[in-house]
Amino acid sequence: MYFPGKKTILISIIFLFYFISIKAQSTTPKFNVIAFYTAKNDKAHISFVHEANKWFSKMGTQYNFTYDSTTNWNNLTAKFLAHYQVVLFLDTRPEVPEQREAFKKYMDNGGAWMGFHFSGFALTPSTYPQNWDWYHTEFLGSGSYASNTWRPTSAILRVEDRKHPATKRLPETFKSAPNEWYKWTNDLRTNPNINILLSIDSTSFPLGTGPKLHEIWHSGYYPVVWTNKKYKMLYVNMGHNDIDYDNKTDKELSSTFDSEIQNKLIIDSLLWLGRGKK
Structure with missing residues (x-):
């Protein structure tokens, strides 16, 4: 009968701990994501929030990060x-001063953030007025909402x-998923802190179907994805x-995650943000 020596046993134990360590590393989340949302009033925003929660949860499993939402x-x-x-801000923004201050300190201290669509909206007068200068003017740089295309x-x-790490896998141009596109009061090109990653290509015009004429864009420069270098x-x-x-059926006619290329942009953006402090 064969009895392994002490050296053989020791080597076996070392390999065992090695593989346990590798397994632990593969299951430990690379980073944690929290998404805030409101999901009220606009059916299109609610539709996006629900599918975003499902999509990001799936991506978390695939790319090894945790995803929570509230x-x-x-x-x-x-x-x-x-x-x-x-x-993440999936649709709106914080309204309470204490919440806003906590978010500002989080970002000032090196936290990471991604905002979607309505999270940048501000219009005075409205339910979401421009009453947060740091967020809309300094942080986003966009100022207030000016107009939009219609239909999506x-x-x-x-x-x-x-x-940029968020765009490295993208072609020079690509077709997005359907969306309502925003115009802003500030020209982001004049802000030295803003790095515009994507804009609407001129081949998109006319963009929108109306019925109102101002909801159809025929020319102009419209940034749609950007970062703030600070x-x-x-x-x-x-x-x-x-x-x-x-x-009036409220049927969903499109999905923000229908475009595989656009999905690469979103996940690569998130992975870039999750790599650590600036």
Whole structure:
């Protein structure tokens, strides 16, 4: 009968601990993501939020990060945010001064953020007035909402910066998923802190179907994805699905995650944000 020697046993134990360590590393989340959302009033925004929660959860399994979401904006505190490396705003923004201050400190201290579509909206007077200068003017740089296209339609998007980690896998131009596109009061090109990653390509025009004439764009320059060099952040104008408003069925006619190329942009943006502090 063979009895292994002490050296053989020791080597076996070392290999056992090695493989346990490798297994532990593969299951340990690379980073933690928390998404805040409201999901009220606009059916297209609600549609996006629901599918975003499902999609990001699936991506978390695939790319090894944890994904949590909440409608409780009171969780926007330093203590709560300390557990997360990336914050998402899926539709709206914080309204309470204490929440806003906690988010600002989180970003000032090297936190990471990605915002979608309506999270950048501000219009005075409205339910979401421009009453947060740091967020809309300094952080986003966009100022207030100026106008939008209608109905939600796809656009040909042009990559402005192909060296950024969020855009490295994208072609020079690609077709987006249907979206309602925003115009802003500020010209982001004049802001030295803003790095525009994607804009609407001129081949998209006319963009929108109306029925109102001002809802159809025929020319102009419209950034749709950008970063602020002072922060670890990225804003994405996508996040408004097409809904059957005309027949009042509320049927979802499109998905923000229909475009594989656009999905590469979103996941690569998130992975870039999750790599650590700026």
